[in-house]
Amino acid sequence: xxxxxxxxxxxxxxxxxxxxxxxxxxxxxxxxxxxxxxxxxxxxxxxxxxxxxxxxxxxxxxxxxxxxxxxxxxxxxxxxxxxxxxxxxxxxxxxxxxxxxxxxxxxxxxxxxxxxxxxxxxxxxxxxxxxxxxxxxxxxxxxx
Numbered sequence: 258x259x260x261x262x263x264x265x266x267x268x269x270x271x272x273x274x275x276x277x278x279x280x281x282x283x284x285x286x287x288x289x290x291x292x293x294x295x296x297x298x299x300x301x302x303x304x305x306x307x308x309x310x311x312x313x314x315x316x317x318x319x320x321x322x323x324x325x326x327x328x329x330x331x332x333x334x335x336x337x338x339x340x341x342x343x344x345x346x347x348x349x350x351x352x353x354x355x356x357x358x359x360x361x362x363x364x365x366x367x368x369x370x371x372x373x374x375x376x377x378x379x380x381x382x383x384x385x386x387x388x389x390x391x392x393x394x395x396x397x398x399x400x401x
Contacts (some may be wrong), residue, residue: 262286264331267340268324270315270384275353277341283302284338284360293371297355299348308329313345313354316383326377334370336361341374343384 267283277296284292301308327341338360348354357374361367379399388399 262338263313264338265327265340267342268320268327269342270320270323270345271342272344272346273328275344275356277353277356278357280340280342280356283340284358286337286360287364289337289360289367290362291367292358292360293364293367294358295371295375296353297375299350299352299354301350303388303390303396306394308350309389309391310347311315311350311356311389312347312387313343314385314387315343315345316369319343319383323378323382325383327374330359330370330374332376334373335366336370339370339374341378342383343378345384353389 277294281292281294285297299311304309313330323341327339331339336359341357342355343355357371357378359367359370359374361370385400388396388398
């Protein structure tokens, strides 16, 4: 009997652009009836202020915590596969900042697991956003 592939297929924090194709390919599973994908992108505004760009920074423990969050969601939800990748460094408007995805036999579980994955990632993984505004001001988001 062949060994089953791991449920957590891809977790990473990287300075290079994120690719939806890479995440979808990592979750490929013949038993999956549904795959949900969330892509968080850099938008051009925040609370009525024009954003010109931003920079993400991660604590040295961020990848280990991301892996812990992914493992936790994999244990709690009936999913076949999941992935979570986050970008750090300078990002432009429209760039993908985070991609999470889950594959499950049925869509409901995939949707629920994906929401849990992105919500827990945003809440617990120490990644901080430095927003730059068109008026010359800036703001740090998510810092302790």
